[in-house]
Amino acid sequence: MQKLLEELKNNTPTSASQACSSVSMSLNKEETLSVTSKTLSNNISEENQQSGKTGQDLRVSVLNMRGEPLMPTTPGKARHLLEQKKAKVISRKPFTIQLNHQTGETKQSIKLGIDAGYKTIGFSAISNKQELMSGEVILRENVSKLLAERAMYRRQKRSKLWYRPARFLNRKKNEDWLAPSIQHKLDSHIRLVEKIKKLLPISEVIVEVAKFDIQKIENPNIAEEQYQQGTLYEYRNRIAYLVAREKGLCQFCNKEYMKGNPWRLHHIYGKERDRPEDWALLHEACHDEIHKKHLEETLKGKPSKSYKDATLMNTIRWKLVDTLGCKYTYGNITFQDRIDLKLEKSHINDAFVIAGGTSQKRCKSFLVKQVRRNNRCLQCNRKGFKPSIRRKHYGLQPYDIVAYDGKEYYSKGVHCKGTYIRIFNSLETLDINIKKIKLICYGKGLQFLPWSLKATL
Ligand SMILES: [Zn+2]
Ligand SMILES: [Zn+2]
Numbered sequence: 211m212q213k214l215l216e217e218l219k220n221n222t223p224t225s226a227s228q229a230c231s232s233v234s235m236s237l238n239k240e241e242t243l244s245v246t247s248k249t250l251s252n253n254i255s256e257e258n259q260q261s262g263k264t265g266q267d268l269r270v271s272v273l274n275m276r277g278e279p280l281m282p283t284t285p286g287k288a289r290h291l292l293e294q295k296k297a298k299v300i301s302r303k304p305f306t307i308q309l310n311h312q313t314g315e316t317k318q319s320i321k322l323g324i325d326a327g328y329k330t331i332g333f334s335a336i337s338n339k340q341e342l343m344s345g346e347v348i349l350r351e352n353v354s355k356l357l358a359e360r361a362m363y364r365r366q367k368r369s370k371l372w373y374r375p376a377r378f379l380n381r382k383k384n385e386d387w388l389a390p391s392i393q394h395k396l397d398s399h400i401r402l403v404e405k406i407k408k409l410l411p412i413s414e415v416i417v418e419v420a421k422f423d424i425q426k427i428e429n430p431n432i433a434e435e436q437y438q439q440g441t442l443y444e445y446r447n448r449i450a451y452l453v454a455r456e457k458g459l460c461q462f463c464n465k466e467y468m469k470g471n472p473w474r475l476h477h478i479y480g481k482e483r484d485r486p487e488d489w490a491l492l493h494e495a496c497h498d499e500i501h502k503k504h505l506e507e508t509l510k511g512k513p514s515k516s517y518k519d520a521t522l523m524n525t526i527r528w529k530l531v532d533t534l535g536c537k538y539t540y541g542n543i544t545f546q547d548r549i550d551l552k553l554e555k556s557h558i559n560d561a562f563v564i565a566g567g568t569s570q571k572r573c574k575s576f577l578v579k580q581v582r583r584n585n586r587c588l589q590c591n592r593k594g595f596k597p598s599i600r601r602k603h604y605g606l607q608p609y610d611i612v613a614y615d616g617k618e619y620y621s622k623g624v625h626c627k628g629t630y631i632r633i634f635n636s637l638e639t640l641d642i643n644i645k646k647i648k649l650i651c652y653g654k655g656l657q658f659l660p661w662s663l664k665a666t667l
Pocket of ligand 1: 460
């Protein structure tokens with residue numbers, strides 16, 4: 211250990227107090243050990259901090275004395291600060307430290323890209339040089355089921371009363387009412403952005419609102435900042451629109467997109483008629499064939515389709531932009547940028563591109579799991595009564611972080627009337643007597659888990 215510390219001192223610049231991320235120390239696995247183990251007894255494996263997608267280490271978020279986020283730092287520097295007692299740990303997942311001395315606060319501009327979705331949200335925060343935080347949020351999908359359950363309990367409870375005042379047709383819905391499961395998804399997006407804003411000094415949030423810009427298709431004369439990106443942008447926008455309208459099928463051969471055979475926009479009645487209903491979506495090969503063999507007539511006279519851009523996800527995305535007051539972009543731009551950068555399709559890569567990422571050094575990703583807090587007011591606020599539905603609330607709940615045998619595990623839940631607990635990490639799943647377990651911290655709300663757990667969830 212002593213040797214390790216000396217080695218560290220030689221490697222660490224003396225101006226370590228200024229928590230700035232611009233210096234990327236080359237850390238091997240040995241050196242990054244023991245940032246988190248300080249709070250634990252001895253030598254708890256740091257495998258959680260290390261694991262994840264390939265790339266640089268996860269960054270450590272740094273807060274100043276007032277609790278505001280500063281530029282994140284490397285695990286090595288964070289350990290240095292902790293050893294010198296210049297900072298304290300305030301959160302384990304994601305690992306966050308708070309400085310207890312004044313520093314110069316140089317902040318770079320950090321852009322946060324959000325790839326909104328039904329089941330998963332991708333997020334990526336980038337500075338000019340590197341990606342600082344990225345990950346994928348798995349949203350809860352049991353909201354409507356739980357509401358149905360709650361309605362059942364309430365109905366049953368009401369049926370036991372003597373006098374039951376009329377309780378129908380007395381609810382008013384707001385104009386911007388969304389179904390609870392959808393509202394929950396919107397709220398989760400906002401909560402995620404707020405959480406990340408507490409960890410990183412985000413200067414700009416960017417959300418992808420739709421696959422293409424429908425306004426540009428309908429009123430091609432709109433002149434705005436974003437529209438002045440030349441004809442290539444417009445062409446891609448039109449292709450994205452056509453793909454959505456034709457449900458991804460070629461209008462000549464009725465087949466899906468083929469690799470190496472890009473989409474082409476064909477003007478059915480020649481270039482003079484340039485309205486959306488005069489466009490056709492064709493494979494490049496099919497388009498060439500039509501013009502070579504003069505088959506243009508086959509596409510004429512078909513009823514023109516119209517496209518209504520009214521999917522729920524689009525509503526959510528626009529509401530998100532309204533609530534956050536953030537910037538937005540379109541999917542056709544994202545798609546093309548991702549192809550240009552030769553990135554594979556994933557929510558995180560999409561978010562990276564949405565944030566405007568190009569050559570930034572990528573970082574390891576978090577897997578963010580949304581865990582119920584179980585604090586329904588009906589259950590917690592029964593004056594003088596115990597909760598009625600949950601007869602017994604076990605001390606350890608799923609996703610609480612526990613220590614066993616000097617290693618860190620996540621709880622999967624208790625069984626055998628609370629005497630045994632099932633714990634897991636990326637390597638193993640164990641059933642252990644609950645007395646052998648030590649709680650490290652509770653896991654409620656948005657849980658930042660290592661990416662390696664993706665297979666076990
Ligand atoms: Zn075709
Ligand atoms: Zn053509």
